[in-house]
Amino acid sequence: NAGVTQTPKFRILKIGQSMTLQCAQDMNHNYMYWYRQDPGMGLKLIYYSVGAGITDKGEVPNGYNVSRSTTEDFPLRLELAAPSQTSVYFCASSYSRDQEQYFGPGTRLTVT
Amino acid sequence: SQKIEQNSEALNIQEGKTATLTCNYTNYSPAYLQWYRQDPGRGPVFLLLIRENEKEKRKERLKVTFDTTLKQSLFHITASQPADSATYLCALPSGSARQLTFGSGTQLTVLP
Numbered sequence: 163n164a165g166v167t168q169t170p171k172f173r174i175l176k177i178g179q180s181m182t183l184q185c186a187q188d189m190n191h192n193y194m195y196w197y198r199q200d201p202g203m204g205l206k207l208i209y210y211s212v213g214a215g216i217t218d219k220g221e222v223p224n225g226y227n228v229s230r231s232t233t234e235d236f237p238l239r240l241e242l243a244a245p246s247q248t249s250v251y252f253c254a255s256s257y258s259r260d261q262e263q264y265f266g267p268g269t270r271l272t273v274t
Numbered sequence: 275s276q277k278i279e280q281n282s283e284a285l286n287i288q289e290g291k292t293a294t295l296t297c298n299y300t301n302y303s304p305a306y307l308q309w310y311r312q313d314p315g316r317g318p319v320f321l322l323l324i325r326e327n328e329k330e331k332r333k334e335r336l337k338v339t340f341d342t343t344l345k346q347s348l349f350h351i352t353a354s355q356p357a358d359s360a361t362y363l364c365a366l367p368s369g370s371a372r373q374l375t376f377g378s379g380t381q382l383t384v385l386p
Contacts, residue, residue: 204278204376205318207373210373252317265319
């Protein structure tokens with residue numbers, strides 16, 4: 163199993179540009195999550211999904227959108243990139259709500 | 275929502291000693307608490323989950339305690355090794371959807 167995969171690994175965006183961060187898991191997990199991690203800080207939940215077709219906002223959803231059309235994929239969309247969105251983004255999945263989460267390797271995004 | 279505090283940003287200990295990391299939370303006691311390890315440039319990796327009715331849990335050289343009266347969890351690494359050097363994050367469920375809230379982590383360095 164590949165586990166949780168994320169692409170790209172690194173990306174530099176100009177202010178106002180858009181992009182999609184890809185996340186996929188091959189563990190047949192129902193729950194998927196997007197977090198951002200700023201230097202020296204903990205993980206902040208952006209959006210999560212409890213199954214295909216169902217998504218909900220986390221702690222810091224502004225400036226982001228998600229979709230979950232399949233169990234495997236959970237892309238994160240940035241519509242109008244801002245410098246405040248410079249961060250490392252992690253995707254994670256879990257079989258159920260109260261079980262351990264499996265994290266991807268992260269995407270390091272810089273907005274200039 | 276929960277506020278989580280992890281002890282001092284950085285902890286240095288000598289190889290072979292026991293490292294003790296602290297996680298304090300402020301509001302209601304959660305049903306469980308999780309600990310993760312994060313290496314530089316990588317996603318967090320799950321280590322242990324301890325439930326509110328468990329006082330202590332062990333896994334190899336790791337031991338976690340959970341004191342709901344003190345609102346505190348302690349994470350111990352016995353016979354520490356340089357390979358244990360990493361940032362350790364505690365996380366607990368909060369909010370109506372019981373999504374994980376992460377602490378900012380403690381960076382542990384084990385000196386040879």
